Amino acid sequence: MIHFAHVTKRYPARGDALRDLSFSLAPGEMVFLTGHSGAGKSTVLKLIGLLERPTRGQIRVNGRDLGRLSVRRIPYHRREVGMIFQDHRLLGDRTVYDNVALPLVVAGLGPNEVGRRVRAALDQVGLLRYERARPVALSSGEQQRVGIARAIVARPPLVLADEPTGNLDPDLSWEIMRLFVRFNQVGVTLLIATHDHALIQALPYRILTLSEGRLVNDCRGSGR
Numbered sequence: 533m534i535h536f537a538h539v540t541k542r543y544p545a546r547g548d549a550l551r552d553l554s555f556s557l558a559p560g561e562m563v564f565l566t567g568h569s570g571a572g573k574s575t576v577l578k579l580i581g582l583l584e585r586p587t588r589g590q591i592r593v594n595g596r597d598l599g600r601l602s603v604r605r606i607p608y609h610r611r612e613v614g615m616i617f618q619d620h621r622l623l624g625d626r627t628v629y630d631n632v633a634l635p636l637v638v639a640g641l642g643p644n645e646v647g648r649r650v651r652a653a654l655d656q657v658g659l660l661r662y663e664r665a666r667p668v669a670l671s672s673g674e675q676q677r678v679g680i681a682r683a684i685v686a687r688p689p690l691v692l693a694d695e696p697t698g699n700l701d702p703d704l705s706w707e708i709m710r711l712f713v714r715f716n717q718v719g720v721t722l723l724i725a726t727h728d729h730a731l732i733q734a735l736p737y738r739i740l741t742l743s744e745g746r747l748v749n750d751c752r753g754s755g756r
């Protein structure tokens with residue numbers, strides 16, 4: 533599903549954020565990406581979502597060489613990659629329903645299909661009753677779940693999450709992880725960047741560790 537081959541990313545004036553990074557994720561895997569602040573975790577996710585381009589190396593996602601993707605194909609790629617951010621990035625002046633509907637409206641789906649899919653996504657994250665609320669009226673954990681519903685509403689085969697539990701207490705963090713496990717059980721591939729060592733060690737999933745832009749460990753959580 534994801535192949536990085538000798539990827540280097542240099543931000544002008546900041547040096548290399550990623551250095552000669554190679555790794556692969558098979559379809560259907562759920563993998564955590566960890567490492568110190570500034571290790572390059574967000575940069576990996578941005579490269580996969582085409583929010584940034586590599587300086588060197590090749591990235592393939594879902595069979596596509598991102599370096600050869602024409603500008604016309606970029607929206608199709610983005611539709612196949614659901615992105616979840618720590619700060620939710622919700623539109624404050626729109627309802628929960630409108631926020632979740634956005635990717636489908638942009639994709640040109642009709643209102644009936646949008647309604648069906650938005651309600652299915654809100655149901656999955658347990659927020660159907662809040663569809664008419666504004667995001668500010670919700671708790672941080674609920675806002676994060678709205679962001680998750682928006683990321684999965686177009687049923688992407690790949691979901692990326694950047695510190696999805698960063699602002700949440702342990703109970704809410706577990707709730708979010710249980711959602712991810714459920715998505716993974718129905719075949720979604722997930723790559724989740726996180727600092728939360730206790731959480732990821734307690735789950736039996738693969739853990740990639742970055743340090744200063746290099747992959748320094750590829751192991752599995754103990755699940756205990």
Ligand SMILES: Nc1ncnc2c1ncn2[C@@H]1O[C@H](COP(=O)(O)OP(=O)(O)OP(=O)(O)O)[C@@H](O)[C@H]1O
Nearest residue numbers: 543544546549567568569570571572573574575576
């Ligand atoms: N847009 C940018 N312009 C310049 N430098 C950047 C940019 N984005 C990231 N960097 C730098 O690249 C390096 C890697 O940053 P990145 O955000 O990928 O790390 P991270 O592991 O996600 O960190 P954190 O856990 O703090 O979010 C850092 O040194 C950062 O300052």
